Each structure stands twice: as structure tokens, then as C-alpha cells.
Amino acid sequence: MMEQMAIDVGALGKVAVLMGGSSAERPVSLMSGQGVLEALCGQGVDAHAFDPSERDLSDLKREGFERCFIALHGRHGEDGTMQGALEMLGIPYTGSGVMASAIAMDKVMTKRLWQSAGLPVPRGVVLHRGALAVDHLPDELGLPLIVKPAREGSSFGVTRVTEPGQLAAAVALAAQYDSAVVCEECIVGEEVTCAVLGEGAAARSLPVIRIQAPGGNYDFEHKYHSDDTRYLCPSGLPEAEETNIQHLVVQAYRVLGCRGWGRADIMIRARDRQPFLLEMNTSPGMTSHSLVPKSAQAVGLSYEALCLRLLAAATLDTPPRLLA
Incomplete structure (x- = not known):
């Protein structure tokens, strides 16, 4: 059982729940934010909705907000920009700081840091707008391949490529979302996710969740709207395997310098049960799904x-x- 914390609600002050925003994940953020807002208000917190795509951030200071719960997802909310603005305003916020948020949003930089720390990630190639040649990729990485934008979430612009003829369209789709496109080997096996709470040496993992989506296709629809996806928690994995994944995720979290909370997505390769880190979410969803x-x-x-x-x-x- 997770240790319960005694929290003085009155000491939290006036709270802005940042939701909505301007990214492609705006609809998900609005759902997350509404859930968080209702939960906080229900516990007596002086919490208010605040959509930064509709209001100036200076209103946070002018209206006396003392801390922010970031329920924004994607660009301008999860990528370090909002965190930097709140640093300038001197208003404490939930989740990771500027650098960790920016790095975790960028799948290329995240993989580089994890690789440098010896953590397992899928083999991949980065293509940049203006140099999107794809003919060599099946020979280099094999098939199937996963093609995705470097800085996007919620499966936007992601394609599973099973035939060489699908590659060009998949890369073109991902390039609509970002100037950098990640093409990586598709790890065939089970998809799991694992959350972490805390910071540094005090960071602790939550139980692993095993995801079973119809046809193995865990896309936007199956993430947020479908009731056909199964989430197994307890995961049903062997105890040693779950413990290993939890340890790996905490390492990955610490390498990126995350704090507050985060959630890593992992694929377990079927043939040898090797887990591979895919990405770290520093502002995870808080919807009903x-x-x-x-x-x-x-x-x-x-x-x-x-x-x-x-x-x-x-x-x-x-x-x-130091801000005074």
C-alpha cells in the first residue's frame, strides 16, 4: 500500500489547474483537467480552471494564484515552455522542471540519454524534414517499423509499417507533426506502462499495467474512447519481471531528471522477455481511461x-x- 500523506489543504493556497492549451492533445487535456479540478475542489482546495490558450499567463500572477497543477499535454504544456514561464512568474507547478520536461518530450534526446546510461531502447533512425529518404530503412532496421514524430504524444502521427510501400506515407504523416521523424524497429511482444512518483533517491514506482488493445493497436481511439482495451493491474507478469521493469523505469526517470510524477511506456520482446523503453510522459493523462x-x-x-x-x-x- 502507498503511504498516505497528511496534507494541509489550506496551505496550498489558490490553485490554477492548467488545461486545454493549443497542442493536438487539447481535447485530452480538457478531460484530464476537469477530472483534476473536480478532485481538488472536492477536497476543499481553492482550485480554478485556467486555459492558457484563452488567457494571458500574466493573469496567474495578477489574480494571486499560488501554485499550478499542470494538466496540459503535448507542446506548450509538457515540453518545458510552460514550466519556463511559471519559473519566470515564480509560481510552483506540478511535475518535472524545464530541462527534464523538454528532454522527455523529445523522443530523440530521450533515447540518447537512455542509451548513454546503458538503458535498453529500440534501434532507430532519425529523419529530418528535407532529407526524408526511406528506401534503406527496411534493410537497416527490418520490418515491421514504428514511424512517429519526435515531439508529439497520444499516438498522433504514429504508424506501424509492415510493408516497404507504406513507409513514404508513414514518414510524410509524421512530418506533418514535427520536423524530425523517428523510425525504429517494432518490438513484437507485450506493451506495459509503469508510473513513478517522487524525486531523486525518493522516487518510487507504482505497479506495472499490462495493456491489451484490440489487434495490438493501442492508438488514440483505444487510449481515450474505446472500452475494448484491457488494462491489467496486477499485470499478471512474473514477480521478478515486474520488479525488473519497475527498477528500469525508476532508472529512466532519474536519468532524465524527472520529478513529481511520470509514466514510462515499455515493450517486452516476446522472444526473450527483454524490456525496451519507448518514452517518458512527464504530464500523464488524468482522464477516466x-x-x-x-x-x-x-x-x-x-x-x-x-x-x-x-x-x-x-x-x-x-x-x-533566490527569486526574492
Whole structure:
């Protein structure tokens, strides 16, 4: 069971739940934010919705907000830009700081850091707009391949390529979302996800969730709208395998310098049960279909308690005393 924290709700002050935003993930963010807002208000927090695509950020300071719960996903919310703005305003916020947020949003930089730390990632190639030749990729990486934008989430622009003739269209689709396109070997096996709470040496993993989507296609529809996807928690994995994945995810989280919370997506290769890190989400979803709340519930941490715990941990990269 997850240790329960005694939190003085009154000391949290006036709270802005940042939701919506301008990224492709705006609809998901609105769902996440509404859930968080209701959970916080239900526990007596003075929380208010704040959509940065509709309001100026200076209103946060002018209206006396004392901390922010970031329920934004994707660009301008999860990529370090919002975190940087809040640093400038001196308003503590949930989740990772500027650098960790920016790195984790960029799948290319994330893989480079993980590789340098000796953590397992799929083999891949990065293509840049203006140099999108693809003929060599099947020979270099084999088939099937996963093609995706370097800086996007919620499966936007992602294609599973099974034939060489599909590659050009897949790369063109990903390039609509980002100037850098990641093409990597498709790890055939089981998809799992694992969340982490905390920071540094105190970071701890939550239980692993095993994902079973129809046809193995865990796309946007199956993530947020379909009831056909199964989320197994307990995962049903052998205990040693689950423990190994939890340890790997905490390592990955620490290598990126994450704090507050995060969720890593992993593929377990069927032929040898080797786990491979795919990406780290530093502002995970908090919708009715989202995975961090499901994992937290498995250790006795309710959705409401999770929201309150994350909010209480809101902080800045720069200590407030240095901003005075």
C-alpha cells in the first residue's frame, strides 16, 4: 500500500489547474483537467480552471494564484515552455522542471540519454524534414517499423509499417507533426506502462499495467474512447519481471531528471522477455481511461488523493528565496 500523506489543504493556497492549451492533445487535456479540478475542489482546495490558450499567463500572477497543477499535454504544456514561464512568474507547478520536461518530450534526446546510461531502447533512425529518404530503412532496421514524430504524444502521427510501400506515407504523416521523424524497429511482444512518483533517491514506482488493445493497436481511439482495451493491474507478469521493469523505469526517470510524477511506456520482446523503453510522459493523462490513476488505485491511492499529493509536491527549479 502507498503511504498516505497528511496534507494541509489550506496551505496550498489558490490553485490554477492548467488545461486545454493549443497542442493536438487539447481535447485530452480538457478531460484530464476537469477530472483534476473536480478532485481538488472536492477536497476543499481553492482550485480554478485556467486555459492558457484563452488567457494571458500574466493573469496567474495578477489574480494571486499560488501554485499550478499542470494538466496540459503535448507542446506548450509538457515540453518545458510552460514550466519556463511559471519559473519566470515564480509560481510552483506540478511535475518535472524545464530541462527534464523538454528532454522527455523529445523522443530523440530521450533515447540518447537512455542509451548513454546503458538503458535498453529500440534501434532507430532519425529523419529530418528535407532529407526524408526511406528506401534503406527496411534493410537497416527490418520490418515491421514504428514511424512517429519526435515531439508529439497520444499516438498522433504514429504508424506501424509492415510493408516497404507504406513507409513514404508513414514518414510524410509524421512530418506533418514535427520536423524530425523517428523510425525504429517494432518490438513484437507485450506493451506495459509503469508510473513513478517522487524525486531523486525518493522516487518510487507504482505497479506495472499490462495493456491489451484490440489487434495490438493501442492508438488514440483505444487510449481515450474505446472500452475494448484491457488494462491489467496486477499485470499478471512474473514477480521478478515486474520488479525488473519497475527498477528500469525508476532508472529512466532519474536519468532524465524527472520529478513529481511520470509514466514510462515499455515493450517486452516476446522472444526473450527483454524490456525496451519507448518514452517518458512527464504530464500523464488524468482522464477516466488514464493509467496513472489505475496504478495508484492498486496500491490504495485514490484519484483524489493522487491529485492532492501531486499538488502538494509542486515546486520550482529555482528556490523561491533566490527569486526574492
